[in-house]
Amino acid sequence: MFTGIIETIGTVTQLQKEATNLHISLKSTITSELKIDQSVAHNGVCLTVVNISGDEYTVTAIQETLQKTTIGKLTIGEHVNLERAMKLGDRLDGHLVQGHVDQTATCTKAQETKGSWAYTFKYDSSLNNITIEKGSITVNGVSLTVVDSKTDEFSVAIIPYTFENTNFNTFQVGTEVNLEFDVIGKYVSRLNALNN
Template identity: 75%
Template sequence: MFTGIIEEIGVVTDLRKDLNNLHISIQSGITSALKIDQSVSHNGVCLTVVNINNDEYTVTAINETLEKSNLKDLKVKDKVNLERAMKLGDRLDGHIVQGHVDQTAVCTSIKEEDGSWIFTFNYDSKLNNITIEKGSITVNGVSLTVLDSKKDSFSVAIIPYTYQHTNFNTFKVGTVVNLEFDVLGKYVAKILEQNLLNT
């Protein structure tokens, strides 16, 4: 379980294919606090630490994860948003984030607005994921509030701190990002869908 509050930006140092899996090595300031078998969110994807070497650690993404996320597009030197799993009893500063990416989206617009930025993303609505105005959304692991919710798009406002301390500062129009929709909203949507089928 995560909160969507990014701790650190890691840098990809190595990518190694192994059959359908991808071993991803990351250099980060939190490596010394990690241990083997620990869960870490990478651009919103929960992955398990399998190796640690000085200030670098390695995680493995399986084929299903690669198909649903932007991790398959990673290149050496790319920046990755990192968050360790939350501790029981800590304050929940973002929202409940599982680290299970639902789908990807494409950045379609970036507008600077006197010290903040409005990012707009389009996603495939055929997968039945939804946003709601002022609801929560996770973009590359960052907990954010939805603006301008539409059937297949939404916007988020990014303050300077978030812009500087996440990989949002690397986004361009066309950048592919990972989305995790609000788990509470997913349950409500599923219940409504089942009720409609039963009537």
């Protein structure tokens, strides 16, 4: 379980295909604190640490993860939002995030707005995921509040701290991102579909 509050940025140092899996090595400031078999969210995708060497660690993404997220599109040198799993009893500064990406979306608007940034993302609404005004959404692992909710798109506003300390500062029109919709909203949507 995660909160969507990004701890640090990691840099992809190596990508190695093995059958249908992808081994991803990253360099980060939290590597020395990680342990083998620990869960870490990478752009919102929960992956398990399988190897640690110096200031680099490796995680493995299986085929389903590669098909449903942007993880398979990472490149050497790319920056990745990182968050370790929350500790029981910690403050929940963001919202409940599982690290299970529901689908991807594409950035259709990226604009500085006098000290903050506004981003709009379009997604496939046929998968029955929903957003609501002032509800929670996770974009590349970042816990955010929905500003403008529509059937197949939503907007978020980013404060300077988030812009500077996550990979939001690399987003532009056309950037593909990972989305995890609010877990309560997913259950409500599912119940509604079952009752109709």
